[in-house]
Amino acid sequence: MLEVDNLALSFVSHEGETSLFRGVSFSFKAGDLIGVTGDSGTGKTGLLMALGGYLPYWSPACKMTGSISVCGEPVTQGQASNDTVIVIENPYNQNTGFKSSVFEELLVPLEMRGIPRELMLASARCVARRFGLSEISGLQLDSLSGGELQRLHIASALIARPNLLLLDQILVELDPAFQQRLFKILRGFAKECKAIALVSFNPGEVDFDRFDAVVTLPGLSQVRPEAIATVGAAFGQTVSRVPGNGPVLKIRDLYFRYSPQRPWLFEGLNLDVLQGEGCLVLGPNGSGKSTLGKLILGIVKPDRGSIVLDIGSTVNCAFQNPDLYFCKRTVQEELEFGTDKQWAAKLADLTGLSPYFNKNPYDLPRGFRKRLSFAIAASCRPAVLFLDEPSQYQDATGVAGLIKAMRFLLDQKTALLCCTHDRRIIGEFSDFSRITLGREPFAVPVSKAGSAPNSRPTHQCSPGLYGDKSDNCDTREWFQKTWSDAIDSWIDNDTACSTHGGNVVKLLIEKTSGSLSIGPGSRVLDIGCGDGKGLMALRKWLDESGLSKVPLLGIDVQPALIDHARWGSIGHANIKYEAADATDARLLSPLCRNALGGKATLITCIYVLHDEPDLFAMLKAISENIDENGHLVCILVHPEWTETLASKGFVKIVQKDSLNAGDTSCGRYRGGLTPNWRWLGLYPILGDHGRTIFLPHAFRTLGDYEKEIVNCGFNILSIAPIRTAENEISNDPTDFNSLICAEYKSIAYSAPPSVLIVAKKL
Amino acid sequence: MHPATRFFIASCFVFAALSTKEPINYCIVGFGILYSFSVKSRNNFNPTKVFARMLVFAIIVLFLLNGIHFHTRTINVKGLRIVGDASVRFASVFAATLWLVKRTVKEEFYALMLSLKMPMVATLVVFRAIWFLPHIFKRVRDVLLAHKLRGIKSSNVFRRSLALAPALYAIFASMLLEICDSSVALVSKGIWIHGRKSSFIQLRWSYKDWIAVGTAGAIVILLIFKGCNFA
Amino acid sequence: MRGDPFKISFIAFCAALNVGIAFLVQLLKLPIYLDSVGTVLAAVLIGPISGAVAGVLALLIITITTAPTAIAYSCTAVVIAVCSSFFTRFKFLANIWASIFGGFLLGVISALVSAPVTVYVFHGATLVGADMFTVLFKATGRPLLESAILGGLATDPVDKVATSLLCFFLIKALPARLTSHFAGSRILSAKSE
Structure with a gap:
């Protein structure tokens, strides 16, 4: 997927040409986590910039020869692909400047890709939690520390779901506990999203065994960390x-x-x-x-x-940013400013700056600039x-x-x-x-070479700070996984099964296999197919049932979410995919109509985060085109009121122990009962109602649509109580704007409202 | 309220203040000044004090320029009218700008730019400039501190002038290096991605906006028909 | 639609620099204002339009942060940008004497351009310029327009000479890594020769 052939970088200036590296060739497949290392000035950053096609932005004086291709397409310098994202080492200058709050800055890559805000919310919350940003997501950007900002930028890079993720020397800003977590997330991300993650680091900063492979740029000195x-x-x-x-x-x-x-x-x-x-x-x-x-x-x-x-x-200080100090034309002048020559020479000797005495400080590589700033700070004794x-x-x-x-x-x-x-x-x-410093106990990181007495080993990261909360997350948190559920399975690597979308389809298949009448003439649709995992599961099931001729069609309105490149990689002849080039969920219904043409058998999985009018328009379109024996199963999920439904007696929440053996294949989350388990118990009971539509209290303005629903040929089973005093804010979907505003202020983001409808046309 | 509504109201206010005759415009401006100075800021940027200082300075300068006959050392009564007239111009613009600055959040402004279909280049230039400002201020302080720590003295005007060039050079060169990095970060965040962009903040045109725009518009039309300074 | 993000950022930076240097000068307690270093830099290194954008943008920033009337002086900023870009044909900022002379000319021009705005729009008060000099000249009995022009002429040339000298040194000391970003500009090709 990533192929680099005979790459050479050099830096051209009026003084001549300086080579950074040459003859670098490698090739990696999707899912790899790669390390890039090398001494100061060997071109780690340059390599990453070249891989992403950012060279001219970074420094037009950099000349590249050789070839780079990502996913079979050559990378053109200056035309960075939308599927490549880079995070650079200085967290302070990566803000876009469009936003002032942390949460909004996190969303920028999604906004640029035109992803509707409901999906943004769902995914961003999940990522924010994973990156320990939830508590600070309502703060202003300028009040964050460097490490917190860097976490934000890495999170916003992951949220864009790139094919190629480039992280340039990000580890310096991050504390060891989070570094550990980050590697776990990255590994899962690469595997799950079929992406390649490249992390550049300084030799000795991190163990090589964290990576699938490490690219060592030529010029790495023989001084090993042990030495x-x-x-x-x-x-x-x-x-x-x-x-x-x-x-x-x-x-x-x-x-x-x-x-x-x-x-x-x-x-x-x-x-x-x-x-x-x-x-x-x-x-x-x-x-x-x-x-x-x-x-x-x-x-x-x-x-x-x-x-x-x-x-x-x-007292003197060597600041984190080395560039503040320099005001002279050469390194020598800098060092000799305000001190005697002997002392300056001694410091230069110790820090290894002597060979660069006649260079402009700003032309040195970062590592040397940092050393120079240290020497300057020490120079006034x-x-x-x-x-x-x-x-x-x-x-x-x-x-x-x-x-x-x-x-x-x-x-x-x-x-x-x-x-x-x-x-x-x-x-x-x-x-x-x-x-x-800090409230939490802090594990002192230990190098393999060095010895730190009285310190705990690295893997004991501080509890509570980044403790894995997925073990006991509530239904609300579960919802956040609908779109970016992948992240969960990135972290829980042992979860072998597919993600939520796949789970639902699997479940449908299991629960309806007795009654579905799909024959050789049927067509199967997955509306709102998202990233296509459900489609794959359906296809597999159809093939196994001997219905490999039945065409399967996926429909969605988000081509940005499910880009065609990734669809190509599924590469199943009998799965077609159609997407409207728009962000408007309303377009789903005409798409459905087009796709259906005549009569069809339907299995649909819909996570409705849309407005009600869209939903009903869609239901209408579907019901008009469904064939006599067709099934329609819409699942519009809202976790909030699973409990409410249970308390009304419509739903029985099935505990883990009472599940069938077959059900357990759907999600092996660690630590017992997760919302998925609860949901698993939901279907069998609802499914029995047949030709019904299940409307929870989330539909406050149902009165307006009641007729329409009935016209669509559904029976309305129940309308749960609209709102009570305590759920006044969080359960009202029609007042979504004020809901978000209210929550926005209180930092805590709750799940966006949506509904669960299970309907079956007889 | 929609940011465009706010802009419209502010323009109407300035128009009303400039177009009306003597006693009324003072009332309008006085009310505007009081309101805009006392209203709460929605962002963490509050220029009230600076604006107040500048306004007082402007009025003093205007008075000195137009309100006094220097050679006779008497008050110029005809000039005082000019001072009043110019002060109204200053004050109305100050009040309107201050209100807009205090009540508009960056995110809303961005969403407005987006909904007006401004080209990305324009949006970017404006927001980058706004972003750079506190960044430069911080950098100025840091650089001066770093230079002070390394022994660049600033005891008298001459030494301070000599300190200016190295400080400026350090600011300029270090910021330029950062611009290289940040332009990579910007591209990576997706500023050049084609197609429709979405926005987390969604601007809605509500009934409040209709009422506000209607009222403001009606007042302006009334003023025009009544015969104002411009008509 | 696509542009060079470096140049865009640089223009924005120059705009912020105009305001930031005012802050620096204020911190150092110096008696000048240097509010067009960014404009001149952008105009010289990228082009007159960029310089004009930077200048106007800086005024916009001053408008919303300190003095809302500043935006009325946009024409001055545009003129400074165009002139300084034009002056580079005559070794402005490439040669120290040309820089001093060019800076002086720029000061005279900007004083002449901004005076009418000062007088006819604001009756004499600028808030960003040489108000006290104008008051001084007015006190000697001159008419308002004349005092405004004279007030401008008393401060602007000095200020612009300082501005162009600073720009001259900044461009001269520009590290090699960065000069490549401004490949097209006349000045840097002159520098490398």
């Missing part, structure tokens, strides 16, 4: 140093939060930093690591408490140096240099406060004192 520890240990002979006399930095009873709406970041933090002491500041994303630096520098003021710096000592993610963008050599420089500074009696997620750093500085 770093030895380099460091050899240099750090003076480990038994005695810290200076008193604390240089005293923090007493610190309270801080950004706004009264957000929880306290620090509640009574006390901290003493001794002269020449090294501290590691650890904690998950958004726990206030960078904020601590801002507080120490005095950029933000604490709400309560004091931060006292020893008289006469200075501060008493306390705050380092924000110093190992960001660093390869093995870079980390080794950094460690050397840090040890050197410690020997010069500089206290270091180093916030990091990087296990290479944490493993190396096991002698440092540790400050762990």
